[in-house]
Amino acid sequence: MRKPFSEEFFKRFKEGYKLFERGNWSEAKKVFEMISAIKGCIDFPTKNLLAVMEETNYNAPADWRGYRALTEK
Secondary structure (H helix, E strand, O other), X not given: OOOOOOHHHHXXXXXXXXXXXXXXXXXXXXXXXXXXXXXXXXXXXXHHHHHHHHOOOOOOOXXXXXXXXXXXX
């Protein structure tokens, strides 16, 4: 499952996710967008995180705690 992804991809994803957790969504967006250049397309987890951040114009909510509650199965 991980075979199509390079070490650079995983390094960047981890960097972007840490920014996402910290609430620095504008910087996380930049990193996640770089991933598409590395992979040639955006993978589902990256695409999903970008969509979540886009809902608030890439600004974490004031009450951001580093995660979002899942509301659907």
